[in-house]
Amino acid sequence: MEIYFATTNQGKVQSLQRDLGKYDISVVQHPVDLIEPRSSDVQEIAKSKVNQAYSIIRKPTVVIDAGFYIHSLNGFPRTFVNFALETIDLEGTLKLIDGKSRECEFRECLGYMDEKLSEPRYFLSHVKGQLSDKPKGSMQKHLWSRLGLIFIPEESNKTLAEMSHDEYLDWRKISREKNSLGQQLYEWISTHTK
Template sequence: MQIYYATTNAGKLASMQRDLAPYDAEVIQLALDIPEPRLADVGEISRHKALAALSQSPGPVVANDSGFYIHALGGFPKTYVNFALETIGIEGILRLMAGQRRACEFRESLAYMDSTRSEPVCFYDVVPGALADDKKGAMREGLWSKLALIFIPEGSEKTLAEMALEEYDAWRQLKRAQSTPVRQLGEWLARIHST
């Protein structure tokens, strides 16, 4: 089965191709720059993006969105991560967190849409963790955001950027073994195509 992935990010494309290969899904890049609605919910954004992409796609399409939610700040920055990093930066986020509880989470949504559906099917994931007190580690290939300098995933004592490459790869493998949106999509596709 062919699925078109509405993304301009080659790294995201390669990751989805690898993760959907066991489900006999061929993922083809649909390099669209889709305007994102200004919403705080990752599910609604991925849903809107999938609907917009379908009109420009030769087949079934997927689109995703993610956000970063800090509990003590009412969820800030939510889906506005790039804006927050461009304006106040990591240092500003850490200043806002002075004396606050450090719980936070990444949220991700992946929406699938084809011409037989009236609405996209959405798959979700939450990656809980905590904010470090200071920036730790160094940015490198594979780290998708500067938030890696301050995000400590649940079960770890290090930020993603502090982890040695082997530790980071082990954490990613553990994540992939769990129910990620891409894995949920693959299992769902396998179910609907086996009937």
């Protein structure tokens, strides 16, 4: 089976390929310009994007939208990560939480649509962790954004950017595999598309 992933983010593509490749599902990147609604709800954004993408691709299509939520800042920056990185950057984000709780999480939503569905299907995932005191590590292929330089997942004492490729894969296998968007999509496809 082939699934078309409407994204320009290579890190997202590699992540989904890792999850679905073991089930003989091929993920084909399909870069397409989509209009992203202004919303702090990842599912609302995924809904808009998957409907737009499917109307162009007309084959099994996925999109993923993600947000970053810092608990002590009432969820800021939410889905407005790019805006936060462009304006206050990582250091500014860390200054905002000085003396506050460092708890945070990524929230992700995968939207899937194909010719058999009347409405898209959605799959949600949360990745909890803490913010480091400063950016650590370096950008790597497996990272979706620069937030990996300051995000320490619950099961680790390193930022995602400090992890070697093997450490990252081990972390994903232990903590993410059962709840990853790709795993959820595979489980749904295996029971609903026969």
